[in-house]
Amino acid sequence: MLYDRDYKILTEEEKKIWEKVESIFIKEKTRKKGGVSVKGLDNYYKNLPTAALHYQQLFPNNYLDADSYCEKENYTTLQEFKVLLGKGCTEQEILNFIRVKKAYFIITSLFGTTPFNFGHHVAFAFKEFELPSSYVVDFLLVGKNSGGYEFIFVELESPHGLITTADGEFGACIRKGIKQVEDWDIWLEKHYSSLKLVYNKYLGNMHPLPLEFYELDKSRLHYVVVAGRRKNFNQKTYQAKRRLLKSKNILVLHYDNLIDNSIFLLKHRYKVALPEK
Known part of the structure; x- marks a missing residue:
């Protein structure tokens, strides 16, 4: 692992925030008929917990987040x-x-x-x-x-x-x-x-x-x-x-x-x- 925590495991709070952010993102995609604005995409990644971003990856504990x-x-x-x-x-x-x-x-x-x-x-x-x-x-x-x-x-x-x-x-x-x-x-x-x-x-x-x-x-x-x-x-x-x-x-x-x-x-x-x- 590269990091001090295991990103394969999310806290309940991280799961709740991810679910909320995902719901907003899906609603925007539906409203725009499958598309999403640049602002909408930025908001998704801005509000998504770092741990959830890692969790989504092929190798969560080895993922290189550009923000870092x-x-x-x-x-x-x-x-x-x-x-x-x-x-x-x-x-x-x-x-x-x-x-x-x-x-x-x-x-x-x-x-x-x-x-x-x-x-x-x-x-x-x-x-x-x-x-x-x-x-x-x-x-x-x-x-x-x-x-x-x-x-x-x-x-x-x-x-x-x-x-x-x-x-x-x-x-x-x-x-x-x-x-x-x-x-x-x-x-x-x-x-x-x-x-x-x-x-x-x-x-x-x-x-x-x-x-x-x-x-x-x-x-x-x-x-x-x-x-x-x-x-x-x-x-x-x-x-x-x-x-x-x-x-x-x-x-x-x-x-x-x-x-x-x-x-x-x-x-x-x-x-x-x-x-x-």
Whole structure:
């Protein structure tokens, strides 16, 4: 679970409010002969309890509510994250920071990264997602667009250490991440259908599991390795990065990419008023 409460269970008060809001919404749709105004739709989501919104989703406890991205406090959290990166932290300390601070927006900013043109219909995040019983994925992001659901398997490596060689080739840290992702890919080719059992543990009460989650279509799978900082990458690194994405569908990023993506989304997509530098 991403959150402190179980959104698969609603209080009686939440159920009553949801029922009332739903009734008003249905009346407006009937009055407008199946349609609904933008104002009516806005009022529906404005008055709907957050818990009810989560409850309606495919995975209630993994649903990413866009409104949570609009919090100005996220910028403060992002500054704390930058300080942590500057202290020589490990990947485990990064995972702990994101978990404790509920700073999932840092990882989900990948939805705003080329080539991931999905997640704008609905998006979910899973931390420490199990590929039984061989591997644990640091984060699995699931997003939907008009073509259905797509998946980003994310491996976090250290922001420090042997990120690249002196001439810009991938160093031991990045190579370790790539090897891990390649192992996931082999596992998924053999066992993808078995993930249905894993997803069922997260599944809510309102929707069946879509086929994309247990019938393998590798065009829907994407891989990301995050390692190092911007200063570790040079033109040769970026060249190797492009080759890897083209040949193996693995995107290598540095942690400053996540920071830049997060700031861009906060400022431009979610219109959060950020302090001037």
